[in-house]
Amino acid sequence: MRMTRRRSAALLLALATLLAVGAAPVSALTVQRTWTAKIGSGGIYGRVTVRAYTNGVGSVAYSLKGLKHGSTYKIAVRGGTCSSLSTVAVSTSIRTSSTGTASRTDTLLPWDMDKVWVQARKSSFVVRLVSGTSVKCATFSFPHATRVTIGSLNINLPVIRGPNAYPKCKVAMYAPSVAQPREPGYTFIYAHARTGMFLPMLTQFRNHGAAGLLGRVVKVYTSDSYVSYYKINFVKKTSDSFAGAFSLSTERLRLQTSTGPNYTYPKLIADAYRYKTVKTTYSASHPTPHPVSC
Secondary structure (H helix, E strand, C coil): CCHHHHHHHHHHHHHHHHHHHHHHCCCHHEEEEEEEECHHHHHHHEEEEEEEECCEEEEEEEECCCCCCCCCCEEEEEECCCCCECCCCCCHHHEEECCEEEEEEEEHHHHHHHEEEECCCCEEEEEEECCEEEECCCEEEEECEEEEEEEHCCCEEEEECCCCCCCCCCCEEECCCCCCCCCEEEEEEEECCCCCCCCHHHHHHHHHHHHCCCCCEECCCCCCCCEEEEEEEEEEEECCCCCCCCCCCEEEEEEEECCCCCCCEEEEEEEEEEEEEEECCCCHHCCCCCCCCC
């Protein structure tokens, strides 16, 4: 009886989820993240778009063109790169029209999205379309932090994906396990307390306490050529710099730097809220990073 109830509950959840994605207006759903893969140079064969929503479900939209006419393509979203494929997250098939086009949106249930997130957290994941000898593959991308500035502290750094190792120097890094600017949740950007990096933050804190950082404006540029403006409103030292970062549903920015020469020292964090976002230039939002080991 207990197992039957569990199965019934799972079926009801699945049905409710399908109705939420398929019938609710877009404005009723909150997007957590959107990944886009352009098939072929400049998207000549169309695109595949995966969306994750804050209620745990997702969707995958196929908008394809220029493919084999009237053919069935096997499609897999999977980890790795196009030259070195890894685990399949979700798979399906789609049939093209007599002109080689196809358009469809599928719902991804929570257990599907769990698999997608596992691959999306890695440095690369792809979509691959196969029909006989016709093989198309493209890498997913999403808007992510590329540059951080605090003009009043002369901080201006390219931002790269944080490595699974000791942090690099001459850049700031974003934590891939949490959010990006304009997404629900914490955007977590960190850098060493060294000259040319986040040392001015630590200096201000040592000289003036939290007051040395409160109210300062932080600008975070993203890969889709937008810049978001934030204002710091919370500062402290802590031994758990990710506290609350995985459960927050509202949007926040967290900056982190060191307070001592090794991991035994607490970290300095500064939280900020976003108050505006504007379009910017490609060059402003795409500085060339030169990370070095340190």
